[in-house]
Amino acid sequence: xxxxxxxxxxxxxRALLDAAVEVMAESGPAALSLRDLxxxxxxxxxxxxxxxxxxxxxxxxxxxQGFELLAEALGNAGxxxxxxxxxxxxxxxxxxxxxEVMFRPDLYRADDPEVVAARTRAGELLRTGVARRxxxxxxxxxxxxxxxxxxxxxxxxxxxxxxxVGPDPEAAARTxxxxxxx
Amino acid sequence: xxxxxxxxxxxxxRALLDAAVEVMAESGPAALSLRDLxxxxxxxxxxxxxxxxxxxxxxxxxxxQGFELLAEALGNAGxxxxxxxxxxxxxxxxxxxxxEVMFRPDLYRADDPEVVAARTRAGELLRTGVARRxxxxxxxxxxxxxxxxxxxxxxxxxxxxxxxVGPDPEAAARTxxxxxxx
DNA sequence: GAGGCCATCTTGTCAATGGCAAGTTAAAGT
DNA sequence: ACTTTAACTTGCCATTGACAAGATGGCCTC
Numbered sequence: 305x306x307x308x309x310x311x312x313x314x315x316x317x318r319a320l321l322d323a324a325v326e327v328m329a330e331s332g333p334a335a336l337s338l339r340d341l342x343x344x345x346x347x348x349x350x351x352x353x354x355x356x357x358x359x360x361x362x363x364x365x366x367x368x369q370g371f372e373l374l375a376e377a378l379g380n381a382g383x384x385x386x387x388x389x390x391x392x393x394x395x396x397x398x399x400x401x402x403x404e405v406m407f408r409p410d411l412y413r414a415d416d417p418e419v420v421a422a423r424t425r426a427g428e429l430l431r432t433g434v435a436r437r438x439x440x441x442x443x444x445x446x447x448x449x450x451x452x453x454x455x456x457x458x459x460x461x462x463x464x465x466x467x468x469v470g471p472d473p474e475a476a477a478r479t480x481x482x483x484x485x486x
Numbered sequence: 487x488x489x490x491x492x493x494x495x496x497x498x499x500r501a502l503l504d505a506a507v508e509v510m511a512e513s514g515p516a517a518l519s520l521r522d523l524x525x526x527x528x529x530x531x532x533x534x535x536x537x538x539x540x541x542x543x544x545x546x547x548x549x550x551q552g553f554e555l556l557a558e559a560l561g562n563a564g565x566x567x568x569x570x571x572x573x574x575x576x577x578x579x580x581x582x583x584x585x586e587v588m589f590r591p592d593l594y595r596a597d598d599p600e601v602v603a604a605r606t607r608a609g610e611l612l613r614t615g616v617a618r619r620x621x622x623x624x625x626x627x628x629x630x631x632x633x634x635x636x637x638x639x640x641x642x643x644x645x646x647x648x649x650x651v652g653p654d655p656e657a658a659a660r661t662x663x664x665x666x667x668x
Numbered sequence: 669g670a671g672g673c674c675a676t677c678t679t680g681t682c683a684a685t686g687g688c689a690a691g692t693t694a695a696a697g698t
Numbered sequence: 699a700c701t702t703t704a705a706c707t708t709g710c711c712a713t714t715g716a717c718a719a720g721a722t723g724g725c726c727t728c
Contacts, residue, residue, distance in 0.1 A: 316705080332592030334516070339685060348707045350687085355705090358687070407644040410514030414645070447651065447658070448634060448665040455637020456629075462589040463596070469629065476629070483630040484666055498676085521714060530678045532717085537676090541715070 317355045319345045321366060328401035333411065338362070363405050363412035364419060370402030371422030378429040386481050388433035389453040393477040396457035403457070452484050453477065499537045501527045503548060510583035515593065520544070545587050545594035546601060552584030553604030560611040568663050570615035571635040575659040578639035585639070634666050635659065 323344045327336055338359055339349045356362040374395050381391035396403040405411055406423075413419070434446040459465050460473050469476050505526045509518055520541055521531045538544040556577050563573035578585040587593055588605075595601070616628040641647050642655050651658050 332590070334592060337685065338687090347705095349685090350708080351706055353687070407640065407646060408514070409645055411516060443650065444661055444665050447638075447647075448662045451637035451641060451662055452630060452634040452666070453637065454641055455633035455635065455639075457637075458589065458640050459633060459636055463591055464589060465629075468625065479626055480630045480633055483626050484634070519714065520716095531714090532679080533677055535716070 316345060316347060316351060317365075320352055320355065320362065321369065324362060324366060325399075325401040328404065333363075333401075333404055333408070360412050364416045366402060367406050367412050367414075368416065368418040368422050370399060370406045371419065371426050373399055373402060374406075375422060375426040375429055378426060378433065381433075383433075385433050385449065385485055386478060388430070389449060389481040390474050390478050392430070392453040393457045393460070394474050396461060397473050400461055404461070407454075448484060449481070452481060456480055498527060498529060498533060499547075502534055502537065502544065503551065506544060506548060507581075507583040510586065515545075515583075515586055515590070542594050546598045548584060549588050549594050549596075550598065550600040550604050552581060552588045553601065553608050555581055555584060556588075557604060557608040557611055560608060560615065563615075565615075567615050567631065567667055568660060570612070571631060571663040572656050572660050574612070574635040575639045575642070576656050578643060579655050582643055586643070589636075630666060631663070634663060638662055 320341050323341045324336060327340065336359075338352045341362075342349050342351050345351070352362060356365060374392075377391050377395040378388055381388045430450060431446050434449050456477050457473075460469075460476075502523050505523045506518060509522065509526075518541075520534045523544075524531050524533050527533070534544060538547060556574075559573050559577040560570055563570045612632060613628050616631050638659050639655075642651075642658075
C-alpha cells in the first residue's frame with residue numbers, strides 16, 4: 305500500500321523487511337535466512353529475490369532505512385548536545401537490528417546511492433549537534449562524541465557491560481556523555 | 487607442536503584458528519566457512535568438527551584467544567590511562583578478526599569458562615588503568631573511557647570515519663582520548 | 669611385542685541455504 | 699481483446715554445517 309503496489313501479497317517488500325528486523329532483533333544478523341523470511345510472509349522461497357536481488361540487497365535496503373531512522377531520531381532530539389547523544393544511543397537500542405547492519409559494511413552494499421544519501425544526512429545532523437562547542441577544534445569534539453555514544457551503544461547491545469551500569473541505557477548514556485561535555 | 491600433539495597434520499587446531507583469522511581479516515566473519523578452512527589446511531571437511539565441535543566452538547576458541555591477546559596488550563601498555571586506551575585501539579586494529587568476534591556473543595558461547603576467565607582478566611586490566619583518576623566516581627570514568635576507545639575502534643574498523651581523521655588510527659585515538667582525560 | 673585403546677582424521681550422507689533459470693499469474697495499459 | 703510487464707512460483711544446483719560410521723596410527727600395558 306505504501307510504496308510497492310499491492311499484487312498477490314499486498315506489500316511483500318515491507319513485510320520482508322519487517323520480518324528481517326524481527327528475526328535479527330531476536331537472534332542476530334547471522335540467523336537471517338531469506339527462505340525463512342519468505343516462509344514467514346507466506347510466499348515462495350524465491351520471492352525475496354525479486355524485490356532485493358540477493359541477501360546483500362535486502363540488507364542494503366535495511367541499512368538505508370536505518371540511516372533514515374537515525375537521522376529522524378537525531379532531528380527530533382533538540383539542540384542540546386547531550387540530548388543528541390542520548391538519542392543516538394536510544395536509536396541503537398530501539399532499532400537494534402538496523403543499527404547492527406548499518407555498521408557492518410561487509411554485509412551490504414555501502415556504496416548504494418540511497419544508503420550514501422541517508423548516511424550523509426545522519427552524519428551532518430550528528431556533526432551540527434556538536435558544532436557550537438569548541439575545544440581542541442570541533443573535529444576532535446565531534447569525533448570524541450561520536451566515539452563515546454557509538455561505543456556505549458555497541459557495548460550495551462553486545463551485553464558486555466556489567467549489571468552495575470543499571471537497567472536504563474539512556475540514563476547511563478546521559479551520565480557518560482556528560483562526563484565528556486560537563 | 488605447541489599444545490595439541492602432532493599427529494597426521496601437525497597442529498591442526500592452530501592451523502584452523504590461524505586460517506580463520508586470515509579469512510575474517512580479509513572478508514569479515516560472515517565469509518567464514520569451516521569447509522574452506524579445512525581446505526586451506528589440507529584436511530577433510532569434517533576434521534574441524536573434531537577439534538571444535540561446531541562453528542560456534544571454533545569462534546569460542548577464537549574469542550578466548552582474543553581476550554587473552556587483549557589482556558596482554560593492555561598489560562604491556564604501561565600505567566598511563568591514555569596509553570592504555572591507545573593500546574585498546576591498537577589491539578582492535580591489529581587483531582581485527584579477534585576483536586570482531588569477541589563482541590558478537592551471538593556467534594559463540596560467551597559463557598565458556600576460558601572465555602569468561604580471559605574476559606575478566608582483560609576487564610580488570612582496563613578498569614585498573616582508570617583507577618587513579620577520579621571525577622564523578624571511578625565507575626563513570628571507566629565506562630566513559632571504555633566507551634570512547636571501543637567506539638573509536640569500532641567506527642574505524644567499519645570504515646565509517648571520514649578520511650579527514652587521517653591514516654593513523656592510534657594517533658587519532660590518542661587525540662580523542664586526551665579530549666576525555668585532559 | 670602383541671594386542672587394545674584412543675585421539676586424529678576420512679568418507680558418506682542429509683537437510684537447509686543462496687542463487688539462478690524458466691515458467692505462471694494477474695494487473696494495467698492501449 | 700491483446701500485449702506488456704511486474705509479481706511471484708516451481709525446479710534445480712552448488713555450498714554449507716552437522717552428524718554417523720569407519721579408517722589410521724601413535725601410545726600404553728601386560
